[in-house]
Amino acid sequence: MSFIKNYIEQQTLNRRSLLLLSAYGLCGMTTAATLGSGVARAAAQNPKIAWSYRDRTNPYWNSIVSGGEAFVRSLGKSTSDLINLINEGSSEKSLSDIKSLLSRYGSEVALAADPNDMPNCRPVVEAVSRAGAYVSTIWNKTDDLHPWDFGDNYVSHMTWSDVGPSEQTARLLFDAMGGKGGVVHLGGIASNNPAIERLEGFKNALKAYPNIEFLAVQAADWDTQKANQVMSGFLTRYGDAIKGVHCASDTMAYGVIEALRAEGIEDMPIVSYDGNPQAVELVTKGKILATVFTNPHWAGGITAALAYYAATGFFKPSAEPKEHREFYGPTTLVTTKDAQVFKTKYIDTNPTYDWKDFWSLGKGQIKYRS
Incomplete structure (x- = not known):
C-alpha cells in the first residue's frame, strides 16, 4: 500500500515533466493558412498521429497512450512519433494545443482525443474539420453532436455504458x-x-x-x-x-x-x-x-487507428453504418473472486490486437436517453 503515498507525492513532479513533453511536442509550430472544409483532398500518405488527453501520471491515461504507442509501433514507427498533447484537465488548453497542431500540419493530422468535457468536443471537431484533418474522440461529447454530421473528418466517437x-x-x-x-x-x-x-x-x-x-x-x-x-x-x-x-x-x-x-x-x-x-x-x-x-490499452490504440486509417484513405468513414461511427467500448467487472485470473490476462501483459479490426470489441451503437 506504500505505492499510494509514493503515487501522490510523485504526481506534482511528474506533471512538470509531462507539461514539458507537451510543450516539446508543439514547439516550433508556425502559423499556416487553415484549409476550408468541404474541399476534396487526396489521402494523406504519412499523417502526423497525435493523442490529446489529460495527464499521463494517471494510470488510466497512461494505459490509453500506451495503446496509442503500440499502434504507432505497428506501423513501423517509433514511439516518439506519437505527438502528446497534454491538457492537464483544461478544456481551453486542449483546444489551443489542437489548433496549434492543425496550424502547423493542416490536413496532415490524425488526432485521437478526449475533449476533457462535453462542451469542448464541438469546437475541437469543428477546428479539425475546417483543417481537413481527421479526429476520433472518446468519452466526452454532447448528445447532439454526431460524426456523420461532419462527413469523413469526424471519424468516430467511443464511450462506455457506465x-x-x-x-x-x-x-x-x-x-x-x-x-x-x-x-x-x-x-x-x-x-x-x-x-x-x-x-x-x-x-x-x-x-x-x-x-x-x-x-x-x-x-x-x-x-x-x-x-x-x-x-x-x-x-x-x-x-x-x-x-x-x-x-x-x-x-x-x-x-x-x-x-x-x-x-x-x-x-x-x-x-x-x-x-x-x-x-x-x-x-x-x-x-x-x-x-x-474498460480496456484502455485497446481503446487508446483503436482510437488512434481509426483516425489514422481514415486519414490515409484505408476506409471511408461516411460509408460506414452509424454503429461504426458512435459505439460503446467494452467493460468487465473485476472482483476479488476473479481478479488474479484477470490480472494474468490483461495486466501482467497486454494482449495483441489487430489495429485494423476497428470494432472487434465494440458493444454496439450509443443509445441516447430522451
Whole structure:
C-alpha cells in the first residue's frame, strides 16, 4: 500500500515533466493558412498521429497512450512519433494545443482525443474539420453532436455504458455493508459523461437498499490528491456514520484509502472504476471490493487507428453504418473472486490486437436517453 503515498507525492513532479513533453511536442509550430472544409483532398500518405488527453501520471491515461504507442509501433514507427498533447484537465488548453497542431500540419493530422468535457468536443471537431484533418474522440461529447454530421473528418466517437457497471459495483458495496449504514460517493468532473453515468448507476442501486443512507456526494475531479482531501472532509463531518465508499475512478480510490489509513481505518468497503493495474492488485488483496475494466490499452490504440486509417484513405468513414461511427467500448467487472485470473490476462501483459479490426470489441451503437 506504500505505492499510494509514493503515487501522490510523485504526481506534482511528474506533471512538470509531462507539461514539458507537451510543450516539446508543439514547439516550433508556425502559423499556416487553415484549409476550408468541404474541399476534396487526396489521402494523406504519412499523417502526423497525435493523442490529446489529460495527464499521463494517471494510470488510466497512461494505459490509453500506451495503446496509442503500440499502434504507432505497428506501423513501423517509433514511439516518439506519437505527438502528446497534454491538457492537464483544461478544456481551453486542449483546444489551443489542437489548433496549434492543425496550424502547423493542416490536413496532415490524425488526432485521437478526449475533449476533457462535453462542451469542448464541438469546437475541437469543428477546428479539425475546417483543417481537413481527421479526429476520433472518446468519452466526452454532447448528445447532439454526431460524426456523420461532419462527413469523413469526424471519424468516430467511443464511450462506455457506465450506468450498469456502476450499479453493479454499488450493489457489491451495499451487500458488503450488510445492506445498511451510511455511504459517500466521490465523483469525477461534473461535466464529464462518465462522472454523470457512474453517479446515476450508484443512485439506481440505492433504490433496492432502503436501509443504506446516502450521506454525501462530492466531485474530486478524477484526482488522487483532491479525493484524499474530500474523503478527509467526509470523515470529519460524518465520522463513524460512513460504512462504505463508492468511487467513480480508481485514482480517486487511492486518495480515499490513504485518508482512511490516516484515521486508522483499514477495513472500510470501497469500490472503484477503470481497472487500473494498481487497483486490480488491491482487488486481489481485498483492499478494494471491485473495479470495472474498460480496456484502455485497446481503446487508446483503436482510437488512434481509426483516425489514422481514415486519414490515409484505408476506409471511408461516411460509408460506414452509424454503429461504426458512435459505439460503446467494452467493460468487465473485476472482483476479488476473479481478479488474479484477470490480472494474468490483461495486466501482467497486454494482449495483441489487430489495429485494423476497428470494432472487434465494440458493444454496439450509443443509445441516447430522451
